[in-house]
Amino acid sequence: MKLVETATHVIVAVVLPPLLLGIIVKVKARFAGRVGAPLLQTYRDVWKLLQKGSVFSTTTTWVFKAGPVVSLAAVMVAALVMPLGSHPAPISFAGDAVLFAYLLALGRFFTIAAALDTGSSFEGMGAAREATFSALAEPALFLGLMMLARKSGSASLTAMLGPGLADAWVNNGGALVLVVVSFFVVLLAENSRLPFDDPNTHLELTMIHEVMVLDHGGPAFGMILYGAALKLFILGALVARLLTPVSTGNEWLDWIVFVVAISALAALVGVVESIMARLRLLHIPRLLVAASIISVFAIILTR
Amino acid sequence: MIAWLVVAAVAIAAASGVPGLFLPRSSSVGERVAAGMLAIAAALAFIAIGHVVWTGLPAELSLAWAVPGAAFAIRLDGLAAFFLAPILGISALGAIYGLEYWPQARHPENARQLRLVYGLIVAGLATTTLAANALLFLAGWEVMTLAAFIAIGTEDHLPGTRAASYLYLVSTRAGTLCLFAMFALIYATTGSLALAPMDAIAPARASGIFILALLGFGLKAGVIPLHIWLPSAHAAAPSHVSALMSGVLIKIGIYGLVRTISLLPDPPAWWAVLLIALGMSSGALGVAFAIGQHDLKRLLAYHSIENIGIILLGIGVAVLGRSAHRPELMVLGLAGGLLHVWNHSLFKGLLFLSAGAVIHACGTREIDQLGGLFSKMPRTSALFLIGAVAICGLPPLNGFISELLVYLGLFSAAGSGDASASLAPSLAAAALALIGGLALACFVKVLGAAFLGHPRSEKVAGAHDGGGLLIVPMGILAVCCGVIGLFPSSVGRFLDRAVASFAPGGHSPKIASLAPLDNLTIVFALLLACSGAAGFALLFRIRRGVTASGPTWDCGYAAPAARMQYSSSSFAEMLVGLLHWVLRAKVHRERVTGFFPRSTRFESHVDDTVLDGLVRPSLTVAGDWLGRLRWLQPGSLHLYLLYVVLALVFGLVWARGVHP
Numbered sequence: 001m002k003l004v005e006t007a008t009h010v011i012v013a014v015v016l017p018p019l020l021l022g023i024i025v026k027v028k029a030r031f032a033g034r035v036g037a038p039l040l041q042t043y044r045d046v047w048k049l050l051q052k053g054s055v056f057s058t059t060t061t062w063v064f065k066a067g068p069v070v071s072l073a074a075v076m077v078a079a080l081v082m083p084l085g086s087h088p089a090p091i092s093f094a095g096d097a098v099l100f101a102y103l104l105a106l107g108r109f110f111t112i113a114a115a116l117d118t119g120s121s122f123e124g125m126g127a128a129r130e131a132t133f134s135a136l137a138e139p140a141l142f143l144g145l146m147m148l149a150r151k152s153g154s155a156s157l158t159a160m161l162g163p164g165l166a167d168a169w170v171n172n173g174g175a176l177v178l179v180v181v182s183f184f185v186v187l188l189a190e191n192s193r194l195p196f197d198d199p200n201t202h203l204e205l206t207m208i209h210e211v212m213v214l215d216h217g218g219p220a221f222g223m224i225l226y227g228a229a230l231k232l233f234i235l236g237a238l239v240a241r242l243l244t245p246v247s248t249g250n251e252w253l254d255w256i257v258f259v260v261a262i263s264a265l266a267a268l269v270g271v272v273e274s275i276m277a278r279l280r281l282l283h284i285p286r287l288l289v290a291a292s293i294i295s296v297f298a299i300i301l302t303r
Numbered sequence: 304m305i306a307w308l309v310v311a312a313v314a315i316a317a318a319s320g321v322p323g324l325f326l327p328r329s330s331s332v333g334e335r336v337a338a339g340m341l342a343i344a345a346a347l348a349f350i351a352i353g354h355v356v357w358t359g360l361p362a363e364l365s366l367a368w369a370v371p372g373a374a375f376a377i378r379l380d381g382l383a384a385f386f387l388a389p390i391l392g393i394s395a396l397g398a399i400y401g402l403e404y405w406p407q408a409r410h411p412e413n414a415r416q417l418r419l420v421y422g423l424i425v426a427g428l429a430t431t432t433l434a435a436n437a438l439l440f441l442a443g444w445e446v447m448t449l450a451a452f453i454a455i456g457t458e459d460h461l462p463g464t465r466a467a468s469y470l471y472l473v474s475t476r477a478g479t480l481c482l483f484a485m486f487a488l489i490y491a492t493t494g495s496l497a498l499a500p501m502d503a504i505a506p507a508r509a510s511g512i513f514i515l516a517l518l519g520f521g522l523k524a525g526v527i528p529l530h531i532w533l534p535s536a537h538a539a540a541p542s543h544v545s546a547l548m549s550g551v552l553i554k555i556g557i558y559g560l561v562r563t564i565s566l567l568p569d570p571p572a573w574w575a576v577l578l579i580a581l582g583m584s585s586g587a588l589g590v591a592f593a594i595g596q597h598d599l600k601r602l603l604a605y606h607s608i609e610n611i612g613i614i615l616l617g618i619g620v621a622v623l624g625r626s627a628h629r630p631e632l633m634v635l636g637l638a639g640g641l642l643h644v645w646n647h648s649l650f651k652g653l654l655f656l657s658a659g660a661v662i663h664a665c666g667t668r669e670i671d672q673l674g675g676l677f678s679k680m681p682r683t684s685a686l687f688l689i690g691a692v693a694i695c696g697l698p699p700l701n702g703f704i705s706e707l708l709v710y711l712g713l714f715s716a717a718g719s720g721d722a723s724a725s726l727a728p729s730l731a732a733a734a735l736a737l738i739g740g741l742a743l744a745c746f747v748k749v750l751g752a753a754f755l756g757h758p759r760s761e762k763v764a765g766a767h768d769g770g771g772l773l774i775v776p777m778g779i780l781a782v783c784c785g786v787i788g789l790f791p792s793s794v795g796r797f798l799d800r801a802v803a804s805f806a807p808g809g810h811s812p813k814i815a816s817l818a819p820l821d822n823l824t825i826v827f828a829l830l831l832a833c834s835g836a837a838g839f840a841l842l843f844r845i846r847r848g849v850t851a852s853g854p855t856w857d858c859g860y861a862a863p864a865a866r867m868q869y870s871s872s873s874f875a876e877m878l879v880g881l882l883h884w885v886l887r888a889k890v891h892r893e894r895v896t897g898f899f900p901r902s903t904r905f906e907s908h909v910d911d912t913v914l915d916g917l918v919r920p921s922l923t924v925a926g927d928w929l930g931r932l933r934w935l936q937p938g939s940l941h942l943y944l945l946y947v948v949l950a951l952v953f954g955l956v957w958a959r960g961v962h963p
Contacts (some may be wrong), residue, residue: 025663051910053849059757061677063688069841073833091826093819098710099698099826101736106697109743113688116751116869117677118855124751124869131747135740142736146729151398155714219421219844224839285881292733299339299717299729 006090008255013079016259017229018042020236020266024193027270036147041254042229049222055116059119067114070214070221070225071107075234078103082234085258086247092158097145100136100157103189108134111224115212126211133196133208136288143295144179144186150302161238165245171303178298180242185291187235187269189284191228194273196284206278210238212289232269233262240265304488306364307435309379312347312391315340317345317426319398320419328411328526328550338398341425345395348429352384356800361434361720362924366950370498373438375592381800383432383760385641388797389648390432393550394425396776397543400656403542403772404663417457417541423450424547431555435747437486437496444482444555448523467535474522474532481519484562488512500566513574515883516563517581519720524556526615527585530608531914534592537604538668542659545600547609550648557614557644561637564622565805569963574729578619583734586612590741591651591882594748594875598668599658602749603651606694609738610647616731620712621727625807631817632716637805638798638814639708645703645794646658646787650693653780656689660773663755664766670749670871675758684754686777691746696739699827700714701787708818709735752871759865773812789827792820872907879909888913 005054021038023126028038038044056064074113081096089096115123148160167258169176189196192209201207235241240261248254313563319340323333331727339364339633355362360379368375379387407414427447434440452475454470486496490942493501525533533553538547558713589608596602617640624632660683661676662668677684713735717726758764768774787794795815802811814820857863872879879888891906 035374050844051848053851054845055851055853057854058577058852059675059855061681061755063677063755065845066838067842069838073837075805076837078812079829081826091822091829092719093713093822095711095819098707099703099823102696102703102706102739103830105695105739105743106692107698109692109695109747112747113750113755116747117755119675119756120855120857120863121867121869122856123856125872127747127751128869129876131744131874132881135737135744138740139733139737143733146725146732149714150718150725153718181431184461200600207703218848219841221843224959228783268896280713286762288841296726296730296735299726302725 005087009080009084009087009090012084012255012259013230013233016262017233018046018226020232020262022227023263023266024270027267028274029270031274042225046222046226049217049225050220052217052222054218057118060117060215063110064117064215065220066113067110067117068196068216068223068227070110072168072223072230072281074103074107074110075227075230079230079234081157083161083241083260084237084239084255085244086163086254087179087243087251087258088158088162092156094123094155097149097155097157097160100234101141101145105134105138105229107231111212114216118215121217122205122211123214125205125210126214129208130192130212132282133189133288136285137186137197140182140288140295141186143292143299144182147175147179147295147302150299157238163247165242166247169245172301175298175301176242178238178294178301182291182295182298183235183239183242185287187232187239188272189288191232193269195276195279196285198278206281217278217296232266236262236265304360305354306377306379308347308351309362309387309429310364310377312344312351313426315347315427315431316391316394316422316429317346319344319422319425320415321422323407323415323418328415330767331407333415334402334407334418337422338395338402338931341391341395341398341403341422342423345391348387348391351379352388353385354911355379356381356797359800359803365435368436368439369545370438372490373374374436375496376435376497377430377433377439378435378498379433380804381797381802382558382562382804385797385801386432386554386644387429389554390425390427390428390551390647392423393648393652394547396652396779397421397547397656398953399745400659400773400776401541401543401547404543404659413527414458417454417544420450420453421544421547422448422453422837424552426553427552430557435498435618437489437498441479441482441486442500444479447552448479451548451580454544455536455548455955457541458539461539464539466774467532467539467910471532471536478522478529478716481515481522482559485519486511486517488515496567498562498918499686502568503878504568510571510574512563512567512889513570516560517577520556520557520559520563521581524553524560525585526556526581526611527588527608527610527702528917530585530589531911531918533608534596534601534604534846534911537655538598538600542600542655542662545659546652546655547603550652552574553607553650554613554644557611557618557640558595561618561641561805564618568620569628569807570626572623575619575626578615578622579727580616582612582619583731585609585615586610587734587737587741588885590738590745591878591886593907594745594877594882594912595888596744597670597908599661599670599673599753599869600668601654602670602745603654603658604749606654606742606745607647607651609742610651610694612644613706613735614647615739615826616640616735617643617705617709619731620709620716620728621805624712624955630806630812631713633806634802634811634814635708635712635715635817637802638818639712640713641801642708642787642798643702643705646693646705646784649780649783649787650690650700650881653686653690653777653784654694656773656777656780657683657690660769660777661766662686663769663773665762667760667762670753672755672760672762673753673758673943674760674865674868676766676907678752679763680768682778688750688783689784691750693788695746697743698823699785699788699830701784701791704788704791704820706735706739707823708814711818729916732835733840741878745875748874751869752874755863759870787855789824789939792821795820819947880908885912887916 429444593605620636
């Protein structure tokens with residue numbers, strides 16, 4: 001039973017992520033009155049990139065190749081401690097929430113190092129912004145986790161997002177709404193979505209994540225693209241579960257609930273990207289600090 | 304028997320620099336003897352530590368000492384053993400490193416003196432951890448403090464070095480004064496100078512002792528705002544001395560604090576809140592100042608302040624657990640704080656040694672003069688990378704384990720009680736997360752600016768990896784970082800013994816029962832397997848496809864130059880701007896005017912706000928006033944001896960009056 005559940009978890013976590021990017025693109029296209037790329041375009045992109053040749057800058061060293069490798073491995077392991085829907089994660093123990101956050105940080109460390117390995121000032125700009133904004137996003141994430149830990153009495157994501165969540169909504173709905181808002185901001189910031197970063201921009205000066213991977217191409221870029229989708233997926237799973245604290249009792253029905261919920265969340269990200277403009281770079285820290293403060297209110301409100 | 308083994312180890316360490324004094328300056332025998340003696344001292348001490356940790360029986364020795372109130376009493380229990388291990392281990396590795404970094408042949412004028420005081424620092428530190436008597440403790444403390452003053456001033460022909468060593472001396476005098484007051488208060492309360500548990504003691508007295516300990520030991524540990532001496536002293540000392548100072552010398556302040564609290568009865572909750580608040584401010588401000596630095600060693604020094612903050616957070620949680628009678632909090636907090644003491648001495652030792660290797664090869668500490676070292680010095684750079692990952696607390700290395708324990712303590716403290724009680728631990732966890740994020744930004748900045756990209760100056764041109772004597776000690780430290788990270792349960796017994804020495808009655812739950820140490824091994828194995836698989840897949844795909852090489856994408860600009868790269872200050876500019884309210888970065892720039900402006904210059908630096916904004920101005924004012932008393936200090940020795948005699952006579956007469 002446990003084996004089937006683990007296998008399903010791994011399959012869902014491996015297969016589903018690129019679809020989320022497809023949904024976001026589709027929603028944005030519909031808002032703009034276009035047909036948009038097919039839903040499965042990201043799968044094709046990843047596959048195409050993996051077949052391509054590579055160009056390496058003569059400045060780079062092995063750190064440049066380690067960037068995509070380590071960041072992908074880190075989010076892969078992080079995906080194993082994140083419960084999907086009402087299903088417990090394959091790996092769970094006290095403190096796995098901390099491990100989750102620090103695995104994302106490990107991936108970030110190597111992505112930034114790989115960007116700086118090229119010696120390009122544009123990639124330096126992106127790297128500096130990524131390092132700055134993600135440092136400010138950490139407290140918001142941890143304060144939210146702290147609130148969930150207080151509610152569930154555990155430092156494990158599986159327990160925080162377990163069956164007790166429905167009760168928590170009944171008793172402490174207000175605080176949970178604040179946590180969801182804060183986590184949604186963290187999700188947008190960590191995945192370099194609008195209003196923090198525009199994944200579609202074409203000007204190196206204004207980008208964050210995309211500019212850091214300017215020099216990666218071919219299979220390495222394919223891994224980066226897939227890793228980014230997976231990161232969106234696991235942080236999305238966190239927010240989606242908070243918004244659907246239900247368990248139908250039937251396992252397969254629960255999986256369907258989860259897939260619908262996370263697809264809806266991707267659509268929501270698409271809506272946000274369609275109706276919002278990008279923030280000025282200097283205003284981004286304010287939004288991140290605001291997310292932390294919202295989480296502090298959530299903790300104060302938690303009974 | 305075991306106690307004598309430790310005494311022998313300390314004596315060998317203390318004497319390690321002596322043989323060289325009797326050998327000619329041209330001889331390199333002395334330095335090898337010194338390194339060998341420190342290695343032997345470490346081996347002897349490790350046998351004793353192993354025995355104490357495995358049996359759980361403290362090693363004790365008590366001999367008479369003719370000084371009133373003093374006894375040559377040593378006691379090696381779990382807590383002392385825990386601090387003794389890095390003292391002897393790091394110092395032996397540093398001495399081996401010193402054979403190539405500071406050889407007699409290249410530094411005939413000061414290498415013998417440096418080795419003498421290096422051994423004395425080690426012996427002083429070891430005596431301090433072992434002492435079971437306040438006077439013996441202070442004796443070790445003073446030997447260590449004064450020897451470190453000479454070690455910092457090794458290159459005292461450089462103006463900055465001399466200023467740094469005097470700043471250290473003055474600050475440490477103030478700290479020692481607090482310790483004298485603290486031990487006097489202990490003596491006044493218990494009537495004994497033995498370092499033994501003080502059970503029946505008035506709460507006000509206990510708090511007084513705690514505050515004095517916090518001041519005296521906090522100054523040595525570099526807790527903000529008492530850190531003023533630390534950055535310049537670490538930057539000025541030779542790198543293996545910096546590694547020793549940052550790795551173990553400042554930790555003796557933590558040892559003193561933990562030991563003092565362990566001797567006091569159950570603390571009130573406000574001690575814990577104070578410790579947690581100090582930990583948060585030291586951690587966050589330490590890393591904030593680090594981000595603004597351009598000097599590699601100064602930057603590492605500010606990170607020591609940050610890590611002391613993390614350690615204090617752990618100790619704060621432990622004190623909270625003791626005051627609330629929640630043993631699980633006490634164990635998680637103390638184990639996290641203590642393990643971070645070990646971890647910091649490992650990765651900060653590694654970072655200072657690899658920074659030293661870079662300085663050795665390039666002749667500069669300026670981060671913006673380096674760059675491109677990964678291709679010039681591949682081994683040193685890879686070792687620095689490991690240290691950087693470890694100090695950021697990232698899995699799968701050791702820094703993560705200790706931070707996880709502190710987090711677990713904070714989660715557990717926030718999980719119970721009412722909302723107001725959970726706010727402090729929650730904010731502390733958020734602060735720890737912010738510290739982690741900022742440390743990542745800072746170390747990725749150093750890595751990017753100093754080790755990656757194009758060389759930024761000609762100084763890098765001839766750089767190459769050092770020999771085995773530089774690489775092997777760093778390699779050992781890196782391996783230790785990996786072992787503690789991948790197999791955290793291997794240090795469980797050391798932690799359990801140390802925590803038991805702190806716990807009232809010596810009983811405490813085992814760390815393995817409270818933290819998922821074995822699960823981490825599995826997850827980290829998985830992480831390594833995933834990285835390996837992904838790396839293999841990438842290399843396979845690259846080999847199958849067409850590979851080309853060319854310049855970095857330059858957006859079509861034809862002549863990019865190395866100076867156009869993002870420098871360390873441009874990387875940090877955004878964060879320094881956000882933190883301007885505390886960093887107060889100084890920017891000097893000339894106005895750029897006209898269509899064809901003349902060549903111009905730009906300079907920015909972050910000075911120590913506490914030292915330059917608070918301490919120096921207030922001391923200047925105080926100096927103006929107290930200058931009127933300067934006639935008391937004419938600088939002649941016989942007059943000072945007269946003062947000592949007068950003070951002694953006055954003291955005796957006063958004592959007769961009080962206790963006739």
